[in-house]
Amino acid sequence: MIAIVLYVLSGIAIALLSGIAKGSMRRLWLGAAVGLLIAFVAFPFSRSLGNLTRETVNPTLLALATDFPWLFGLPVLLILTLLIARRGGPRGAWTAVVTGVATLLAGLVFYSQPVHLVRLAPINGLMELLTALVLLGAIGLAAWNRPRLRWPLLAVGLVAGVLAFFWLNSSQGGHTYLPNSAGYYKLLRPTPAGANLQLVDAYNAGLQARNQVAKENGLALAEPIQSLADLKGKIPAEAANQGYRMLQPSRLQYGAFAVFVLAGLMLGAGLLHLRNLRLEETGDLQAGVVLASVFSLLLPAFNATEFNPAKLVKGWPFLVQFGQKAWPPLLADPSTNRFPLQEVLSFMTITVEIALVGTFIAALVALPTSFLAARNLTGASPWMRGVFYFTRAFYNVDRGIDTLILALILVAAVGLGPFAGVLAMAIHSVADLGKLYSEAIENVDKGPIEALESTGTAGVNVLRWAILPQVLPLLVSYTVYRFEINFRVSIILGFVGAGGIGFFIQGAMAAGQYDQMIIGVIAIVIVVNLIDFASSYLRSRLV
């Protein structure tokens, strides 16, 4: 309950802060309305338990609305708010206040509902349909700026969408590739009268047989129950299998956070808007939709990454202990014949050298191939166009495979040590450099090319004398920049056994020698800054 009050107050506080800065209030309550609509459909609001942890279902407000039909009033109110907002003025502000209060009350009323039994009603095919629509939408988006290809592409998107839908819904050869997606979205239905008692009776009837098994395995015996409440929120396995769940209205999920914050925001923004009716601007709806979209992307992400500052507070003593052990650094200990500073310097040299060799090889391969990936040089014949698309495709695939992943594979192939790191770095950097190079080539001044062509110069010599002199400083600059990035990559490479300072840090960390590890960390900070400085100085001189 305190949490709810805090959520609402923080929503109001956001409105107040923005109001002090004379921001548009209509934008805020419009955004809140859009956000609430998204939360209503997509964010889990509450929790319902089965017998096992994995049988837990977190229903959205939409899913709960089949259990509490009055919840359907919320989206109606929200859409009404959006419609009235077009006009602006006091009427819109009043609607925002009313809708904000109504949302708040709806949330509170639901929160105070008792724990009770519900039955799941999975919507089959919904996730499959959404996948198909996303596919269609993506292709449609690509078609948007190509007037001539718009309808053919949309047709392709439609066919792809339909195919995806049926493929996902087919039996797929006896098994399914995406077992979680079938019936992922579940509505909660009220249970028929007497279902409670039936489940209790069934549980008690099966009790003896189960206790027999438990006894043979030396487990604790279960007692007969009077009501499902005796199972403390859980329900018997058979009931869970039949689709029953125990709904816990007061166990709020992140959707509830969204609903209460946004309701508070809507209420606060509506009231401030009433107080000062000039707080509205022309692009409010678009800006509100953008705000709501960002909010709706961030919130599930925070939830999925288990963002929890409390854990940091709990882990604070470890950090203190780490600091005490790490300082002062142990530069050398002749009595045990250990010289960490010496080791760090040696490993750091290797790290820089990996970056040097990796970048050099990458540049060597990227230079000739980037000409094949430049649109302006490959338009002459369909064959050259083919080469262009092939090179671009190679770059795109290669760019997607990170140096670290390549290093993992190559360590297995060529063994531990810097060679694997160099190879991985070279292979990945080819794509990155090649793409930058080819873009530099595409942006070259066309005048000299035309001039050399009109002196009767052959194609390769036009490349050599009209294009290369123009792009060379840029290419060198990109290569230096890539070296700068590659140095930072090669720090990490050691962690997968591909040589360098990362290897030292990992070893010292694993052995708890924090006072040695800290030398490596300090060395990295110093060298990273030195190389950044040198690189930006070099690049500023080049272009």
Add this chain to the structure above:
Amino acid sequence: MGKYRTAMIEVRNLSQTFVSPKGSFRALEDVNLSIPDHDFIAIIGRSGAGKSTFLRTLNGLLIPSEGSVVVGATDITQLSKRALQKYRCKVGFIFQQFNLVNRLSVLDNVLHGRLGYLPTWRGLLGLYTEHDYEVARAQLARLDLSTKENARVDSLSGGQMQRVAIARAMAQEPALILADEPAANLDPVLSEEVMRTLRGFNAEQGVTVVINIHALDLALEYAKRIIAFKRGRLVFDGRPAELSDALVDDIYERKEMLA
């Protein structure tokens, strides 16, 4: 001066249509013309009348939609890529924007005029012959650029850059020089200088010159022959003296208020 001699250029039924997603544009419409050796032709007309298109067709930078450009006995619109490169060695082209490689030296840029004569591998390595250097230096001396030989082009003034571009074209030892608005980016004094230089090449070495030009006074003063384009059609072909004010008004589509 045998190396500067060329054959007559015969342009027959030349048409050029550009097709873009927005529609097609007829840049040249049935142009017929013959350019004898040693001629000095100025092409006048409004922007978009087809002057640049015509000039680029003469050295094969553009292939016409219809018609032919016959030089001596060969139709250059039908040449293979290699044969076209060989033809272009003998045709110098001077651009309004100079189109020099800014980061290279003046001498390097002038030597580019010799690249067409070199085997490809020598060109790649920049292995010009002694003769190439002689020709290039001679042109630099003639255009008063000897002291700038090693300067980077981007350190030069506009007038100097255009002289480098002319030197590059002349280093080709061309039979024909095509110049697309060579003076449009220069001040009046430098414009006159460029025109005098071109007339000098024409008079002393017999190079045929075809030049696109907006400045009508310069065209009338320096050219032996004027031709005019209006909306892709050839509307005038004659000596400068034959060009009346009424014709000029028509060519430039000038609509004067009658008092």
